[in-house]
Amino acid sequence: MIDNAKKHIVKIVQESIGKIYSISDLPVSVERTRDEKFGDFSTNAAMMHAHKLKESPMSIGEKLCKDINKSLSKDLFIDKVELVKPGFINFYINKRFWIDVFREIALAKENYGRNNTGEGKKILVEFVGSNPTGPLNVVSARAASIGDSLCNILSFNGYDVKREFYVNDAGEQVTTFVRSLIARYKQIYNPDFKFPEDGYHGDYVKDMAKELDKIYKGKKSLLDKIDDDVWNRCRSFYLSKILGDQQRDVEDFGVKFDNWFREKTLHVEKINNAWIKLKKLGFTYPKDGALWFKSTEFGDDEDRVLVKKNGVPTYFLADIAYHLDKFNRGFDEAIDFMGPDHHAHIARLKMAMKALGIDEKWLDIFIVQQVNLMRSGEKIKMSKRAGKFETMRDLVSEVGKDAARFFFLMRTQSSHLDFDLDLAKEKSSKNPVYYIQYAHARICNILKHAEKEKIDTEKIDKVNTELINKPEEIELAKTLAGFEDICRVSAITYEPHRIAGYLLKLAGIFHNFYNKHRVVTENKELTNARLLIIMSTKIVLANGLELLGISAPEKMQNREKEWPNMILE
RNA sequence: GCGCCAGUAGCUCAGUUGGAUAGAGCAUCUGCCUUCUAAGCAGAGGGCCGGGGGUUCGAAUCCCUCCUGGCGUACCA
Numbered sequence: 156m157i158d159n160a161k162k163h164i165v166k167i168v169q170e171s172i173g174k175i176y177s178i179s180d181l182p183v184s185v186e187r188t189r190d191e192k193f194g195d196f197s198t199n200a201a202m203m204h205a206h207k208l209k210e211s212p213m214s215i216g217e218k219l220c221k222d223i224n225k226s227l228s229k230d231l232f233i234d235k236v237e238l239v240k241p242g243f244i245n246f247y248i249n250k251r252f253w254i255d256v257f258r259e260i261a262l263a264k265e266n267y268g269r270n271n272t273g274e275g276k277k278i279l280v281e282f283v284g285s286n287p288t289g290p291l292n293v294v295s296a297r298a299a300s301i302g303d304s305l306c307n308i309l310s311f312n313g314y315d316v317k318r319e320f321y322v323n324d325a326g327e328q329v330t331t332f333v334r335s336l337i338a339r340y341k342q343i344y345n346p347d348f349k350f351p352e353d354g355y356h357g358d359y360v361k362d363m364a365k366e367l368d369k370i371y372k373g374k375k376s377l378l379d380k381i382d383d384d385v386w387n388r389c390r391s392f393y394l395s396k397i398l399g400d401q402q403r404d405v406e407d408f409g410v411k412f413d414n415w416f417r418e419k420t421l422h423v424e425k426i427n428n429a430w431i432k433l434k435k436l437g438f439t440y441p442k443d444g445a446l447w448f449k450s451t452e453f454g455d456d457e458d459r460v461l462v463k464k465n466g467v468p469t470y471f472l473a474d475i476a477y478h479l480d481k482f483n484r485g486f487d488e489a490i491d492f493m494g495p496d497h498h499a500h501i502a503r504l505k506m507a508m509k510a511l512g513i514d515e516k517w518l519d520i521f522i523v524q525q526v527n528l529m530r531s532g533e534k535i536k537m538s539k540r541a542g543k544f545e546t547m548r549d550l551v552s553e554v555g556k557d558a559a560r561f562f563f564l565m566r567t568q569s570s571h572l573d574f575d576l577d578l579a580k581e582k583s584s585k586n587p588v589y590y591i592q593y594a595h596a597r598i599c600n601i602l603k604h605a606e607k608e609k610i611d612t613e614k615i616d617k618v619n620t621e622l623i624n625k626p627e628e629i630e631l632a633k634t635l636a637g638f639e640d641i642c643r644v645s646a647i648t649y650e651p652h653r654i655a656g657y658l659l660k661l662a663g664i665f666h667n668f669y670n671k672h673r674v675v676t677e678n679k680e681l682t683n684a685r686l687l688i689i690m691s692t693k694i695v696l697a698n699g700l701e702l703l704g705i706s707a708p709e710k711m712q713n714r715e716k717e718w719p720n721m722i723l724e
Numbered sequence: 725g726c727g728c729c730a731g732u733a734g735c736u737c738a739g740u741u742g743g744a745u746a747g748a749g750c751a752u753c754u755g756c757c758u759u760c761u762a763a764g765c766a767g768a769g770g771g772c773c774g775g776g777g778g779u780u781c782g783a784a785u786c787c788c789u790c791c792u793g794g795c796g797u798a799c800c801a
Contacts, residue, residue: 190744199743202781212781241781243744286801326801445799456726456797463799470801498728498796524729525795532735566737569729571794573736578750583763585750593763601760608760637740644740656738659748663765670756670765689760711763 156256156636160196161185163232164246168200171222176208185246187637194237194245195633202242212242219244253632254620260635260691261615267691268642268698273314279481280306281416282492282523283405284321286328287397289357291404296547297572298492298523300563300704303410304651305490307702312646317413317486320405321477324394325418326470331355333389337381339364367392404547409556409704421476426468429476430461438510448472453506471500475507482513490649491520492568498522521649524571526563531577554579557705561588564655564703587659588705591696594662596711598693601674602686608675610682615690618683627668628688634664638695642702651703658699665692 164185173179183200201216208215216238223236223244235247260267282302283295291299302318310316323329335354339361342348350356367389398415405412430446433439438449439461446462448471461472481489493501501520508518528535528545535545551559558579565587566572578586623629638657645653674685697707 186743187740188744189740189747193744197743199782202743205781240744288801323801328801331800443799447799460799465799467799469799473801495729495795496801499798500796500801502727522729522795529736570737571730575736575750578736581763586763587749589763590749593761597761597764604760640740648741652738653740656748663748666764667766669760670762673760675760711761 156259157187157640160232160248160252164196164198167223167230167233168198168219168244171219172200172204174222175218178208181207187640188245193239193243194235195248196246198244198246199242201238201244205242213238216242216244250624250629250632251620253629253636254623256632256636257620257623257687257691258616260694261687264694265698265701267694268638269311269313270639270643271313272643272646273309273312275313275315276487277315277317277485278309278488278490279317279319279484279486280309280490280492281319281321281481283410284323284491284493285401286323286326287394287401288328288332288355289359289397290546290548291401292547293526293528293545293550293574294494294523296408296550296559297526297563297568298494299405299408299410299547300560301523301568301651302492304560304564304654304703305649307704308642308646308651308654311642311702314646318411319414319416320412322398322415322417323470324398325422325473329390329394332360332393333386335360336364336367336389336393340367343368363393363396366396407556408547408551409560416477418473418477421473421480422468425480426472426476429479430468430472432479433461433475433507433510436510436512448503448507448510450503450506453509455503455506459503471503471507474500474504475511478504478508478518479511482517488516489518491518492523493520495522495525519649521568523568527571527573529573529575529577557592558586558588560703560705561591561655564651567650567652589711590666591658591662591700592706592708593711594665595693595696595700595707596709597669598665598689598696599709601689602693605675605682605686610675610679610686615683615687618687619680620684620687622681622684623688625672627664627671631664631668631688631692634661635691635695638699654699654702658696658703661692661695661699665689665696 165183168183168185169179169181172181172183181200181204183198184203185196185198188194188197201219202212205212205215220236220238227233227236232249232252233246234249237245237247239245263269280302282298283291284298285291285295306316306318331351331353332355334351335356338348338350338354342350343364354360370392402415430439433448438452440447440449444464445460447458448461450459451457459471460469461475462468478489501522505515505518505520509515528550554562554576562574562579563572579588580586582589623632641653641657645651668688672685674689675682700707
């Protein structure tokens, strides 16, 4: 809708330039204005082309305005054209154009905002991805929110999206964990048994050891000797346990992965294929008993090891193989979200992709930055190794799924986040997630009320929209019309937080409208027109919340009224 | 040392990719419930966009440089 308006204006301006300067197809950009006093749309064409046309911006603008004004009486869209200070040409759009959006939304319903920007491109989004060494933490929760929401947004914009979770179940940390588990097990019978220094200290390892003990009680096999069989049993016991927990954490958070990819499945064949490919291309060499990748040829400070002296492939090589596998699965694009400790790794992985001849644009990697949990204005310290850390599960049970997701989605993913636990728990207007949900619930309540009054909400597309003319109503229309744009932009920039910001703004504009104007009144015609307004607002709020993975409640629980102490005194 | 992220109101952050007088929320202050939910609304104050240079009609945004904070810089993952 807005796109059409822009195209319409571009055409007008270009035609005018053609008439006056005999130059055709000069690029003209039209943007929505930031402020109403500059009209609805604006073009900087006069300033952009001042140099080329060898004339001052104001002078060009004056001629263009004059010419455009001549044919304005025939234009149904545009009310007024104006030239302002440095050389902006501002267009004022007829209110009827904006009001049409209500009907458009009411008809499109849950598909309003959906578009085909992605053109069905197959895209794989990898996020959360963890070491199976403990419960998922708050950074994982942040990644889950962002990744999942981005996937929603991408499919809304016409991409064919798959969600993937990468399980690092083949590295050193798995060995360390098994050692920790066995040590805890032994400590049940022999408290003096030494716990490995680099082991995992969390209490959940002790709990796991107790469970293991239940299974093996009486056999004592674990206490006597640790052979391969015992080792593997411990390994698979703990992996299925931890992965089960992680899977549940993520599902309870409302995220469904299409695929849980196990690193183990890359060993040995796919990893071998990856390095053989690199070798054939001449990017590897042996040194000191290890196999190296010539990353310096791609700007790295030093070359990196692919296969260690002991013959075990590095995480780096495994990840190359993993991404090669993604590529071979036929995705047009791949997006990774990684933790803040992966900086150096990301650059190298991209170098390896380049070495393999994969287009740089194929893979985008973003870092989900760290999260500081704040309570009463103080940072809560986190340390995974020391076993003291905030888990995703704890966070969600404390503040709820909706608040957690929204707080993670309010901010750009690349910046560090202070998560205010007190605010997230607060059930008041201070809490932005309630603010938006409340707007939705309020609308639902009015609609319910309208039903009671026996006002027909079914034939709403026949309402008399001529009655819509209050500034708050027009502002609502303009804001609702911007939803498509926001959806598109947040998809192409991979930035879900734009949706969150938009919904906050929309909720505010609605609350303002609500306070100024009654919807259900004696005037049936007006009531119908206003019902149309709130119905379309509800649709956009619901669609936006859906993209964020946050519920759109029909009603909010009434907060108890606080009686002022004054009365009692 | 090098690399990445950041530096915008007292606090936490936006800023539609270079536009016009830089915006929200929290906190502070002032008003508004006999009404479709006050979990709401209206209004006020609060700024050297870290500093300095450059690019141009125009810079919070792009380039250079310096300062400050966080993280990374393994034959760990």
